[in-house]
Every structure is written in C-alpha cells, then in structure tokens.
Amino acid sequence: MSFIGSFLGLRCATRARADTGTGRLSWVVCAALAIGGAGIWVMHFVAMLGFGVDGTEIRYDVWLTIASAVLAVVIVGIGMFLVVVFGGRRAWILLPAGVVTGVGVAAMHYAGMAAMEMSARVSYDETWVVLSVLVAVAAATAALWFGVRLRGLPATIGAAAVMGLAVSGMHYSGMVGMHVEVVPGLSEPSGATAGQLLVPSLVVVGVLAVVLVSIVSTSPDEDEMNRIAELQRILEERRRGTAAPGAPPRG
Numbered sequence: 001m002s003f004i005g006s007f008l009g010l011r012c013a014t015r016a017r018a019d020t021g022t023g024r025l026s027w028v029v030c031a032a033l034a035i036g037g038a039g040i041w042v043m044h045f046v047a048m049l050g051f052g053v054d055g056t057e058i059r060y061d062v063w064l065t066i067a068s069a070v071l072a073v074v075i076v077g078i079g080m081f082l083v084v085v086f087g088g089r090r091a092w093i094l095l096p097a098g099v100v101t102g103v104g105v106a107a108m109h110y111a112g113m114a115a116m117e118m119s120a121r122v123s124y125d126e127t128w129v130v131l132s133v134l135v136a137v138a139a140a141t142a143a144l145w146f147g148v149r150l151r152g153l154p155a156t157i158g159a160a161a162v163m164g165l166a167v168s169g170m171h172y173s174g175m176v177g178m179h180v181e182v183v184p185g186l187s188e189p190s191g192a193t194a195g196q197l198l199v200p201s202l203v204v205v206g207v208l209a210v211v212l213v214s215i216v217s218t219s220p221d222e223d224e225m226n227r228i229a230e231l232q233r234i235l236e237e238r239r240r241g242t243a244a245p246g247a248p249p250r251g
Helices: 001-018 021-049 063-084 091-114 126-149 153-176 194-218 222-243
Strands: 122-126 178-182
Touching: 001 021, 001 063, 001 126, 001 153, 001 194, 001 222, 021 063, 021 091, 021 153, 021 194, 063 091, 063 126, 091 126, 091 153, 122 126, 126 153, 153 178
Parallel strands: none
Antiparallel strands: 122 178
C-alpha cells in the first residue's frame, strides 16, 4: 500500500508543478491524501492491527486514531505545498520542509501507537525513537525531492518503491524500540477492536484509492499540461495582438 500511495502521490505532484492557481492547490491536496493517507498512514494502521501482545487484549482509541490519519495528510500537504509553490529545488526550502514533514510523520506514528489501549505499560528505547525520526525525515525529504524533480513513469515507479521501503523502515524501527510489560490487575482496555476499525477503514481507503486513480488516469500529465499552457499563451497573445488598435494583421 505504501508503494501505491507513493506512486499516486508522485503522479499528482508532477501535475501540481505544471498547474497554477487553484488547480495546483487541488493537486497538492491529492498528493497529500495519496502519500500521507494511503502511502504512510494506511501502512502504519494495517501493521498496527496485526500487532499483538500475549496476555492482554488490544483496543484502539478511535478519535486518536483518526487524529493520527489527519495529521499525516496535513503535514505531508504542508511539505508538498512548500516545495511545489516556493521551489523545492532550493535546498533552503527543501531541507526545512523535509524536517517538518518527517517530524510530523513520526508524530503521526507515535500518536497511532498511543491510540493502542491495553492492560500493560508501554515504554520506548530512546535510540530507536531517534532512529525512527531520522528515517522519517529522510523519507519525507526524499518524497518532496522526488515530487519536484521526477519526470516520466519509470522514474516515478522507482521512486515510489524507494519511498515504500523508507516508510516501512520508519514504522518498524519505531516498533523495535517499543517495550510492552503486561500488568495483571490493570483495568480492561476500552475503545474499538481491530475488527471494528478494519471494515470502515477499508471502505474509506478503497473509495479514496478509486477516486485518486480515476483523477490521475483521466487527467493530462505534466508534459500535456505544459503543452496546453503554451498553446493557451500563444492564443492569448494572438488575441491581444488582433484586438490592439492599429496592430498589424497576423497570418
């Protein structure tokens, strides 16, 4: 899922580069939904649903889980907006945007883990926490760099594969540093079960994926958008030349 989300997000990012105004903003939003939602959060969420601890049931705080998803989308959207609008080819924009996005993605990860409720004490190894944040920053910076530089389908596929591996590496490095100690006698965990969250999550993700695939597959790519923009510019220049008083006729 990380690969699919990253691929769709990068295809949206290439279109954001070529578009202007509200169209560009719309593509940035689509890229954030694809990368932050499908590429990062869904992978994290599915992995968390598969996590188990002997001796205690695991339930999930629904609102904190939703908040972690919103955080992933918003923070990726902010980073993508910065590099697309202000020029991600400049290191002084790309690097801070990558750091902000990476730290935000790591915050999403640990917020999602905090949403797990169980009859146990949870602690984290600081070394692995720092490592997971560094991996998140590296992955976010790479994603933003790919978003403003990639051209062509083969390059996008390769970049999406790299991003998918990086996202998985961030998640599992964070999980390695997690220590759980079951404590008998603690109150039973409240919240939703994995099964209760799985079905609505699959529906939302499925609808999102279908919508994004439809938008990307039916929209002109970056090269086509550039050609359309150039044609519109030429037509506008000719229209102005024809309308100008005393302007010489154009063939």
